[in-house]
Structure formats: C-alpha cells, structure tokens
Amino acid sequence: ILNVEQSPQSLHVQEGDSTNFTCSFPSSNFYALHWYRWETAKSPEALFVMTLNGDEKKKGRISATLNTKEGYSYLYIKGSQPEDSATYLCALPLYNQGGKLIFGQGTELSVKP
Amino acid sequence: EAQVTQNPRYLITVTGKKLTVTCSQNMNHEYMSWYRQDPGLGLRQIYYSMNVEVTDKGDVPEGYKVSRKEKRNFPLILESPSPNQTSLYFCASSSPGLNTQYFGPGTRLTVL
Numbered sequence: 001i002l003n004v005e006q007s008p009q010s011l012h013v014q015e016g017d018s019t020n021f022t023c024s025f026p027s028s029n030f031y032a033l034h035w036y037r038w039e040t041a042k043s044p045e046a047l048f049v050m051t052l053n054g055d056e057k058k059k060g061r062i063s064a065t066l067n068t069k070e071g072y073s074y075l076y077i078k079g080s081q082p083e084d085s086a087t088y089l090c091a092l093p094l095y096n097q098g099g100k101l102i103f104g105q106g107t108e109l110s111v112k113p
Numbered sequence: 114e115a116q117v118t119q120n121p122r123y124l125i126t127v128t129g130k131k132l133t134v135t136c137s138q139n140m141n142h143e144y145m146s147w148y149r150q151d152p153g154l155g156l157r158q159i160y161y162s163m164n165v166e167v168t169d170k171g172d173v174p175e176g177y178k179v180s181r182k183e184k185r186n187f188p189l190i191l192e193s194p195s196p197n198q199t200s201l202y203f204c205a206s207s208s209p210g211l212n213t214q215y216f217g218p219g220t221r222l223t224v225l
Contacts, residue, residue: 046215049213089156091156091214098209099144099146103148103156
C-alpha cells in the first residue's frame, strides 16, 4: 500500500517566523507531486505541481523543493502571516493509474499575530 | 467562470435512506473524483473516473456508487447510508497528465 507522509501534523508559529514542513513518498514510479493549500471552510487549491528531481517552485513567500531520489518534498513559508494559516496537503498521482491520487494527512499551520 | 459545483452543500439524513450528491464541472476535464475528509485521516479517494462510462475504485469505495454518463457530471450515490459515512465530501476534476485537482465547495453529510 502506497503511503504519503507529512510532518509535522500541526505547527503553531508567530507572525514573521519562517517555517517549513515535509512530504515523504515512495520514490519508485514517481512522476509528479502536488501541493495544495486548504483554508478553513474553503476547498483545497493547487499551489504547486512538481515533476523533476531538484525542482524548486515559488509563489510569493511560499516555495517548494523536490527530491525524487530520496522521496521527499519541502514546503517553505518565509515570514509567515496570519493569512497563511491553512492545512497544506501533498498528493501523489499514481503512474499509469489514471485519475488515482494518494494524499498525505496534511500539515495544519496556525500563524498567530 | 471555471468551476466545480456540488449539491447539496449540507445534508442531514437517516440511516438507510438513499441519497445522491451531484457534481458538475464546466472545464471539459476528462477526469473526475470523489473524496471524503475525516479528522486525522486526510483526504481519501472514494472513486474516480477517467472518462464517460469509465470509473474505478479509490481507497475507500465501500458503501458508495458512482456513474459517469456525461463528461461534465459525476454523481455520488449512497444506496443505504450509515452513520460511518458522516463526513465532508469533495468532488474534483482534472486533466490527464499532471492531474492537478480542481475541487468543488464540499458537501457536509450527517447520517443519523
């Protein structure tokens, strides 16, 4: 059974702190990794789609890196703001299995003013 | 506006009473999926569909049915709901390839 693990499960930081969290996945048959941001009372929205080993993506203060050989991705938030409070999910679409995806359990980030 | 819609958004029902949650997308996506979200368990895929009349089981298909008769619609059917199906349900659509999911607004279901 494929497993996508995220750590930590939750994180509480002060406004202005920089933070990062991890998504671990099986490196065999890798072809893409997704990061989603999920705010309370809203739907998850795609942040990044990463495909290449060593890939780095950036959107404002949020960036992500990918290591497909060792099977992990980091999400970084620089200078956290209260509006960054959300659950961050990573997901692994499965190679040659059409629409099947495996989601991690998510990291719940709370940023206090 | 490109979107995925779900109805109803909230539903309280009783054990055994058949229900359908509708899902529709206007992005001409081939793929559609249903997920449930439970505390501590993240998003788990119930069923997915790669095209009209092509569906497959996800990780937690027991107690659910789906159909894909038209490209834009992917209803989720609970023939005999039970309390353990109380959950938050999301429909999503995507295109083949990178399969980035576009989620609907969610349906909160309570089965008494």
